Amino acid sequence: MNNSKETNTILNKILEILVKYQVGNEVKEMGEEADSLIKKAERQGEEATKKLQTTLDRIHDKLFTVNSVLIALYVGFAKFPEDNPLFSLWFVLFPVSNMFYLIYLEISQMSIFRHESQRMKWNFSTDVEKFGKMISRQTLKSILAWFITIILVLFLAFRMIF
Incomplete structure (x- = not known):
């Protein structure tokens, strides 16, 4: 009988160890x-990102082309026409200014890339937030460039039609 109790005790201990091992696994x-x-996320x-x-780079490239x-x-x-041109030559400053703004956007984009390239050295309490703000600002600047370009196209169309 004593042998059976010892066997049961040993079996119970083995069972407890197996359960712990299974739970651990x-x-x-x-x-x-x-x-x-x-890691996937x-x-x-x-x-x-x-x-x-x-996408912003491609949009800027297209805006450069349209602006040119x-x-x-x-x-x-x-x-044109020589006797009564549609525009004063001063109106050329608007698309030229927009071109300079687009160049500024590209420089701003480079600073974002430069900041991101230093990701391994970031202080995560400040640099992650800074990176997010940089991207948000860049998006807003790009939208502004779109609106300026659209306004320039509409202004040109309006002057040609009327």
Whole structure:
């Protein structure tokens, strides 16, 4: 009988150890799964930021192209027709100013890239917030560039039609 009690005690201890081991493995697996989900979310966040910046670069390139055409059109219509031009030559300053603003946007974009390239040295309590503000401001500046370009196109169209 004593032998049976000892066997039961040993079996109960083995069972407790197995349960603890199984729980430990489940916790370990859950931790690994959580880590992989966190890494995936971080990777997706970085990809989204890169896509945003790439999209802004493409938009700026298109705005540069449209603005270059606008400068040519404004200069052309400042000379055409010879007897009564559609524009004064001074109106060319508007698309030229917009071109300088677009150059400023590119310089601002470079400073964002420069800041991001130092990510491993960031103070996460301040630099992450700073990076977010830089991107938000850049987005607003890009929207302003769009509006200015659209206004310049509409102004040109209005002057040509009327």
